[in-house]
Amino acid sequence: MASITLGRYVPYKSFLHKMDPRAKIFALIILMVAIFLPYETYAVSFLVGGIIFVLTIVLLWIAHMSFLNLLKSLSALWIMMVFLLLIYMIAPRTTDFYAFSIGSWKIYWDSFIEAGRIILRLVLMVMISMILTSTTKPLDLTDAFEWYLFPLKLIGFPSHIIAMIITLALRFIPTILDDVQRIMKAQTSRGVDFEKGSLIAKIKAIISLIIPLFVSAFVRSDELANAMECRGYDPNAKRTKYRKLHFRWWDLFETFIVLLVFGGCLYLSISGFNPFNLLGIATI
Amino acid sequence: MKNVLEVKNLSYTYQGESVEAIHDLSFSIPEGSYVAIVGHNGSGKSTLAKIISGLMLAKNGTITVFGEELNKENLSSIRRRMGLVFQNPDNQFVGASVRDDIAFGLENREVPSGEMDSLINEFASKVSMERYLDSAPENLSGGQKQRVAIAGVLAMKPDLIIYDEATSMLDPIGKKEILDITFGLKKDNPTLSVISITHDIEEASRADYVLVLNKGKLILEGKPSEVFKEKDKLQSIHLDAPFLLSLISSLKEEGVDVPEDVDTLEKLEDFLCQ
Amino acid sequence: MSVKFSNVFYTYSPKSPFEYQALKDINLEFEEGKFIGVVGKTGSGKSTLIQHINALITPTSGSVIVDEFVNSSNKKERTKVLKPLRKHVGLVFQFPEYQLFEETVEKDVAFGPKNFGAKNEEALEKARKAILRVGLNETFFERSPFELSGGEKRKVAIAGILAMEPKVLVVDEPTAGLDPAAARETMSLFKEINKDGVTVILVTHDMDLVASYCDEVVVMDEGKVFTKCAPSELFGRDLTQYSLQNPHIFDFALSLKERGFEIETSSLKTTEDLAKAIARRHKRG
Numbered sequence: 001m002a003s004i005t006l007g008r009y010v011p012y013k014s015f016l017h018k019m020d021p022r023a024k025i026f027a028l029i030i031l032m033v034a035i036f037l038p039y040e041t042y043a044v045s046f047l048v049g050g051i052i053f054v055l056t057i058v059l060l061w062i063a064h065m066s067f068l069n070l071l072k073s074l075s076a077l078w079i080m081m082v083f084l085l086l087i088y089m090i091a092p093r094t095t096d097f098y099a100f101s102i103g104s105w106k107i108y109w110d111s112f113i114e115a116g117r118i119i120l121r122l123v124l125m126v127m128i129s130m131i132l133t134s135t136t137k138p139l140d141l142t143d144a145f146e147w148y149l150f151p152l153k154l155i156g157f158p159s160h161i162i163a164m165i166i167t168l169a170l171r172f173i174p175t176i177l178d179d180v181q182r183i184m185k186a187q188t189s190r191g192v193d194f195e196k197g198s199l200i201a202k203i204k205a206i207i208s209l210i211i212p213l214f215v216s217a218f219v220r221s222d223e224l225a226n227a228m229e230c231r232g233y234d235p236n237a238k239r240t241k242y243r244k245l246h247f248r249w250w251d252l253f254e255t256f257i258v259l260l261v262f263g264g265c266l267y268l269s270i271s272g273f274n275p276f277n278l279l280g281i282a283t284i
Numbered sequence: 285m286k287n288v289l290e291v292k293n294l295s296y297t298y299q300g301e302s303v304e305a306i307h308d309l310s311f312s313i314p315e316g317s318y319v320a321i322v323g324h325n326g327s328g329k330s331t332l333a334k335i336i337s338g339l340m341l342a343k344n345g346t347i348t349v350f351g352e353e354l355n356k357e358n359l360s361s362i363r364r365r366m367g368l369v370f371q372n373p374d375n376q377f378v379g380a381s382v383r384d385d386i387a388f389g390l391e392n393r394e395v396p397s398g399e400m401d402s403l404i405n406e407f408a409s410k411v412s413m414e415r416y417l418d419s420a421p422e423n424l425s426g427g428q429k430q431r432v433a434i435a436g437v438l439a440m441k442p443d444l445i446i447y448d449e450a451t452s453m454l455d456p457i458g459k460k461e462i463l464d465i466t467f468g469l470k471k472d473n474p475t476l477s478v479i480s481i482t483h484d485i486e487e488a489s490r491a492d493y494v495l496v497l498n499k500g501k502l503i504l505e506g507k508p509s510e511v512f513k514e515k516d517k518l519q520s521i522h523l524d525a526p527f528l529l530s531l532i533s534s535l536k537e538e539g540v541d542v543p544e545d546v547d548t549l550e551k552l553e554d555f556l557c558q
Numbered sequence: 559m560s561v562k563f564s565n566v567f568y569t570y571s572p573k574s575p576f577e578y579q580a581l582k583d584i585n586l587e588f589e590e591g592k593f594i595g596v597v598g599k600t601g602s603g604k605s606t607l608i609q610h611i612n613a614l615i616t617p618t619s620g621s622v623i624v625d626e627f628v629n630s631s632n633k634k635e636r637t638k639v640l641k642p643l644r645k646h647v648g649l650v651f652q653f654p655e656y657q658l659f660e661e662t663v664e665k666d667v668a669f670g671p672k673n674f675g676a677k678n679e680e681a682l683e684k685a686r687k688a689i690l691r692v693g694l695n696e697t698f699f700e701r702s703p704f705e706l707s708g709g710e711k712r713k714v715a716i717a718g719i720l721a722m723e724p725k726v727l728v729v730d731e732p733t734a735g736l737d738p739a740a741a742r743e744t745m746s747l748f749k750e751i752n753k754d755g756v757t758v759i760l761v762t763h764d765m766d767l768v769a770s771y772c773d774e775v776v777v778m779d780e781g782k783v784f785t786k787c788a789p790s791e792l793f794g795r796d797l798t799q800y801s802l803q804n805p806h807i808f809d810f811a812l813s814l815k816e817r818g819f820e821i822e823t824s825s826l827k828t829t830e831d832l833a834k835a836i837a838r839r840h841k842r843g
């Protein structure tokens with residue numbers, strides 16, 4: 001339950017909640033690119049990751065999200081980490097940085113460092129996305145999305161229709177999930193076992209869920225289309241918008257900071273400059 | 285008095301069916317009235333609702349709404365003056381919250397964004413949903429969702445509201461709320477006309493006029509007191525009489541001489557207690 | 559087959575922000591062969607209650623005993639395999655027509671019996687019997703359930719439960735969305751089934767149904783059983799705080815009583831009964 005609710009919109013009144021979703025989406029994309037830029041050395045890579053990590057922790061705190069809960073819900077990532085580690089232990093090494101050996105099998109630090117770097121990137125990516133989704137209403141996200149598709153609209157791409165489709169999909173997710181529950185219960189009381197059974201029994205069980213689900217979804221969409229038509233919706237007509245996105249000074253400020261961070265990362269990536277050298281620290 | 289709706293010689297057959305869903309139907313509905321159209325499932329009443337609202341086009345016969353004959357060209361302008369509330373509360377809730385759902389119709393009507401909030405508040409309070417403006421549909425009861433649907437319709441400032449079995453999926457309390465709200469609206473706006481397609485006989489007994497459909501044909505029409513007197517005719521199509529009228533007729537059978545002018549439960553009480 | 563709840567509690571999503579206690583210390587028995595109504599407003603715990611009977615959910619604490627089956631929070635007491643219980647307890651959900659999925663009506667109705675181990679021919683035999691029982695004829699056997707009218711679909715779905723030959727039948731708002739004639743037909747079907755010895759548990763908002771069909775009525779309020787009594791006993795009271803409405807006949811009888819027009823209400827079932835009671839009193843003056 002906790003893992004499902006994580007990343008779902010929670011209506012707090014934080015600074016992050018008030019921000020323009022367009023600025024948030026922009027920051028998300030930029031930060032992700034910064035994380036995934038190629039860096040000359042591991043040290044720089046971890047330095048960038050570390051800075052963004054600290055930044056993210058601060059953002060989590062502002063957004064009233066608990067870092068510990070987040071870590072708990074990422075349990076799948078830890079399994080992946082072990083798996084990655086194993087792969088890197090077998091993979092050919094790039095440096096000669098011997099760690100220890102298990103019997104005659106030599107293990108190099110590279111494996112740990114490489115696995116750690118990938119995990120750090122993934123954790124950051126998940127954290128940043130979750131901050132976005134838990135501080136932004138799905139509807140606002142859709143609006144921001146539609147705004148970003150604006151250039152396509154000029155060449156005739158129906159971005160407003162796509163946005164309406166996404167809005168309706170979001171609106172109907174809870175309804176359809178209810179349907180799933182209801183149908184599963186109804187079929188269970190007709191003797192279907194959704195958990196155990198042979199492959200054929202399982203396929204039959206799934207069919208007994210899927211078909212009624214589709215039937216109900218079609219009925220819903222048909223009635224919804226009628227209702228929308230009767231309320232004057234015409235996909236091609238001009239409509240006014242109730243919800244307007246507002247880009248305020250703090251959004252500009254945030255975008256500026258994000259760009260600054262990104263600029264720094266880009267410089268580190270392209271120039272191959274290693275700040276640790278200035279301090280006279282040897283790095284790998 | 286002006287007629288808000290006139291139906292003349294309307295027939296309709298669904299594609300691939302041999303039996304007519306509606307057969308040579310003619311009636312008219314005066315402005316400002318509350319008309320209940322009753323009949324069983326399959327009596328043609330839902331088909332009629334779809335034709336009146338322009339979701340399906342009549343092949344035979346004419347539909348005149350607000351004095352204009354309904355056709356493809358004037359459909360959207362006529363539709364702006366009428367609102368529909370359908371049966372399933374979930375399937376007509378478009379917005380992610382009550383606020384957004386009421387706004388949906390306003391957006392379609394190109395109401396300027398700045399004016400929307402006050403309109404949303406106004407119409408939400410007309411259906412007593414002002415405390416739920418930010419609630420998501422999954423947290424509302426069926427009755428509350430239908431009230432939002434009515435608010436959404438009202439926001440279009442309609443001259444005619446059509447209920448297509450709008451209360452049939454609600455519990456008795458939800459039903460009563462919808463009816464009370466509707467009668468309240470009619471009181472506020474005497475020229476508002478309401479057509480309610482229903483199988484709730486108690487609701488029909490409160491209407492100004494009742495039309496009874498069976499197998500696509502109009503078999504009875506008139507004031508509720510007149511229509512529900514036709515006991516045999518109603519029984520032949522398995523329709524009940526409303527409680528008051530069936531009680532009066534049972535009382536008469538038991539030898540209690542109820543006067544003709546008793547047309548409400550209160551009056552019956554008064555008569556019995558005198 | 560009787561159903562017994564002892565000390566049943568049920569909590570949704572325990573230990574989460576969405577924690578919600580739906581049932582609080584339910585002690586209740588549905589006696590064999592009775593026609594029992596369960597009423598209460600939305601959220602009173604009615605549907606959580608009935609899902610326990612079918613072991614669709616397990617109590618958070620306490621146990622539900624249906625014959626030899628025990629659905630208990632205590633793993634040691636709980637019957638190991640509860641699936642056979644579902645053969646004996648048929649559950650007709652609200653709007654059951656949304657569970658149809660087979661290509662023909664008889665196959666769909668036979669689905670339940672087959673899941674409970676009936677051979678193909680035997681299941682079809684049971685299915686056909688059930689289809690006729692709900693008032694559809696032979697021509698429906700081979701038709702697709704999706705081309706039927708709403709009322710017919712509802713009948714097919716009910717037949718799908720009856721074909722399992724349950725000893726307890728739980729029906730949740732079976733008349734919702736039906737027109738009055740179809741509703742009456744459905745209710746008299748359940749009455750007939752009840753006469754054959756099947757315990758029928760009817761979950762409803764419609765007090766008129768309770769008045770005309772039920773032997774007993776259970777009123778749920780905020781997860782607790784408020785009362786269990788004969789319908790006529792219940793209808794003497796003010797039910798507004800439970801968001802329930804008295805049936806018309808009792809409503810009218812009560813307002814007459816308030817004005818000093820005393821009539822006997824304990825045996826009222828129909829409008830005719832009420833008219834007779836009023837007439838008796840009226841003639842006395």
